[in-house]
Amino acid sequence: MPTSPPGDFLRLEQISKRYGGVRALEGVDFACQRGSIHAVLGENGAGKSTLIKIISGVVRPDTGALTLEGVARDFRSPSAATAAGIVCIFQELSLMPDLSVSDNISISAPPRRLGLIDARAQRRRAEALLAEIGCEDVNPLARVRDLPLSRRQMVEIAKSIGHKPRLLILDEATSALTSADVEKVYKLLARLKAEGVSILYISHRMHEVEALADRASVFRNGRHIETFDMGARTTPQIVQLMIGRDIATQYPPKPPARPREPALRVADLNWETSLADISLSVGAGEIVGLGGLDGQGQKMLLLALFGVLKSVSGQIEVNGRPVRMRSPADAKSPDIRIALVPEDRKTEGLMLAMSIADNLTIASLGDFASGPFIDRAKERSAIEGGIERLRVKIGAAQDAVSTLSGGNQQKVVIAKWLMTNPRVILLNDPTRGIDVGTKQELYRLMRELADQGAAILFYSTDYDELIGCCDRVAIMYDGRIVRELSGADITETNIVASSLNIAQGAHV
Amino acid sequence: MSDLALRARQNVAFLTAVGLFLVVYLIYHMSHPKGFSSAVLVQNADEVFTLAMVAVAQTVPVLAAGLDLSVGALMTMVGCCASYLLTGTTASMALEIAGYSLPLGSLPAGVPGLVIGMVICLAIGALGGLINGLVVVYGRIQPIIATLATGAIYIGIALFLRPQPGGKIDEDLNWALTNSLGDFASTVHIFSDGAAPWFAPFAGIPTPFVLLALILLIVWVPFRRTVTGRTVYAIGSAEGAAYMSGLNVNRARIAAFTLGGFFAGCGGLFLAIQTSSGNADIPQAGAYTLNSIASVVIGGTSLLGGAGGALGSVFGAMMLRVISFFFRIFDIAPLLQPLFEGVILLAAVSVGSLRVLRVKNTLELFR
């Protein structure tokens, strides 16, 4: 544990937090100082977001102490933390899209005159705050809905500055910004730092961290690994710290590489501004990973391959035949047979209030039909088969699927699609929020399915998974595939380097 | 872009409604056999006022993403109350329950009695709205079904008060409020009985229009600028974000329904004054409720909440009414009037939805 000078603004001691059986943080000591920009680094799932949630009062730690300027504090709500000067800019926007920029900036405590909101004062306040972050061009009267994503994020930043923060937390706050806006945020942070504000900066973009941070702390698997002054470590060393050496997860062995019949082939796929000239093929029996930072077009690519997006240009071939899909119903039809395990299992994957049985068969119901009726005996045996195959731990198949744990819910989503006997399986970050045991079962299952001839396209935010599971990995950046790795080239260093788009500079 | 242009673009739906109304109304006047006259204006204003008020009443809960199916019933109930309270004579009030008479005190005769009576009527409206809000927030019942039920109760009370149409409204009150400002002035003896020279240019303005403007100016405009009023918009726009921003969502929702009840009360009060009676007419109450929803939509307020406003709904209501004026003067096929009303309503809402054709990610349609 680094010894911290008494001038620390915030100190955490021995903080631990568990979600169910999953350990999010374990015995973390952490401190940050006034007038300093402190980067928090780590892979997805390293515990960074839990750390921030604890500091900003969104969740409370199981054990440990938090002291602010030497005084022990226990924040019971985000507003309590805000009152203490801790302001967090989350990735998910907390803006009301139908209200104007100035309304949003002053939403919780607008300037008032005679009890009524003083629109003019509010507007002046918004103008002042926007000017402070260099966004004079945003009209305070504009509706947030009508602003581009980057500007919305800037409004969010203006809103947080309005709270007069003493500790400002930016959680990937720049990921949605254009480079011009990023520059403005840099300037702002430099000024706040000079004014003595402490800043916690979370970013996957290494060059940003290098340009901005004074100190950095690396987290891995819920533990604090090391805190150091920037410049004391080289970029490759930092990457090494983030990756660590302990590979806790076991992956099934990969078969030797060999030429395969492409089951899915994509050429020159374009969609709006999110996908550009995507060409990719996935062979029967092959697991191809999609990597890269969050939001580089991976999710849209999967949706495009499942018929959800309209006006997609380019060619898609399944088993050598060009196909055209206008809906998921087309995608799962017998001559195409694509399956998608979607991003959010609670809103896209499952009908939570319905039974496990109903959820399992909803995609393959046509197979159990005799005329318009459901053949219940057939359906029941299929349900039993599905539950058994994935070893879903349940009380009764008639229970609501919402009663299951996250891992078992995800198994239900996957089992649902296996019942359609798919040729191509698209997986959108299927292991997110799932315990290690179930993860390993899923890895085994993926390999099993591939061995039986399925083509699997697997998007994951966890690089370790991509390395352990995939025969090839395509890295996406800004809607394009920037690099394809295969065989021994699939290393964490290569993935991280290509994801950050820092080219070949970061070899260890 | 200038502020004005920006505001114009944000309020396209509202401005379209206003523009369309002005065009249609101008054509109406130009083709009216008697031409543009104060008498015609007064007649139109009388016919529009109640629906406009009920449409405004509907707007407030809709902005908070909750429909109020009780506005018509609440309006009717307040109207029936008014037919007892605004007789203008000293009348002792008593509630008859199963043969027992429960004295409720008495209202003085004359102007003080009328003012007190009107205040009581509006308070009853607000109380009805408050009950709606409490049932929705604390009973955790969906607004649409909760107000369906309370609406039945309000209509029941109205029927209890007026099993047959009847009652009486002070004649001077009727005359003063349902005619032009000149008539108002001469009835209440101000501005030299309305004969003051400076007053002449205003004498022809219909009183209901002035009332409508006053109510919006005194109640709606300030409400919109309170934190609670803005929270109403915030709830309709993104309830989760509103809650995370520390806004008092429950209080705003109750306020929205209460204010809706107050506006519905204004409508009921005027209807009673205009018709000089109370009438617990169930089909009429239902028609007002449905027309209020239509007015809200035509006036540019989204049924999903968050965007729009009361003024738009007023124009929506005027639009609905002006269509029927047309059929009166053209005298071609009055039987086609309901058909035209329906087709215009359907076309208006469908055109507004054509934007779905531009959505490129089908998943966005489900949000």
Add this chain to the structure above:
Amino acid sequence: MSAGVLKLSRDDRPILIAALFIVVILIAGTGYTLSRFGSAPLLSPNYLLQQLQIGAFLGIVAAGAMIVILISQIDLSVPWTLAAAAMMATSVGGGWAIPVGLAVGIGVGIINGLGVAYLRVPSMIFTLGVNAVMRGLMVANTGGFAPQTSATDLMRTLASAHWFGIPAALYVWIGVSLLVAIMLQRTLLGRYIYAIGNKEAAAYLAGVNTRAVTVVCFAISGLMAGLAGVLLAGYSQKAYQGMGDAYLLPAIAAVVIGGTNILGGRGRYLGTLVGVILIVLLNSVLSIMAMPEAGRQVIYGGVIILMLLVYGRGERVTS
């Protein structure tokens, strides 16, 4: 085992409570008639059958309303769909009367469905507009007067005749109920309906043709309104303006009292059946008591709120 009990309580609790409430209504009503007139008409099978015959029209409308509510939509066009079907049926007359009436219902339903599924206009407002258009068409068609035509013999028979001592309308209602119950429980369509009502996005991503299902649901609702219109015209010998006005809100109330979630996705047909019977019996007890319309409306609204409060409480306890 405990899971089974939980499951039973979640979906069947409202039905059980509503059924108990029916018993309470019968006991209270009988107590009243015994003390007042010394007789117990509420317990006489003939009287009950007569009430159910009248209830059949509401029951059929409610079946359609429920299907639309299950996919978290609502059909406000019922009043004039019903009236239009009745008017067209009587004006065509002869053997085509009933098919024409039903076709009108289906046609209106399909238009509703297309507007909601493809334009994604909120069903609340689209069906309201369609209702207004149907009203306009009928007013224009009949000249604003009650149609002079009368119901065909078959319509009258279906609505008023008795077969084996049981009203024919009741057979129709039973038939509709069986079809709807089987449809909801045993068919693909039924499963898709619940799935869409639960989470439309998840159903869509599971490859369910959500638009087609939406259109079909509205078509069924229209068909039910049409059928009720045809029967009602037979019952009252003719069609008349505003004949459907008294059916929309009670049908929605019956569906909700039967435990169907107004936001869709949950509810059993048995519940709707119980809800309709509850409302019909409540009405008949109130008319035996010579309760004025005022009291009826108040009691009616009170019962809806009371029932939902009781259901809601149960939900919080189990969850």
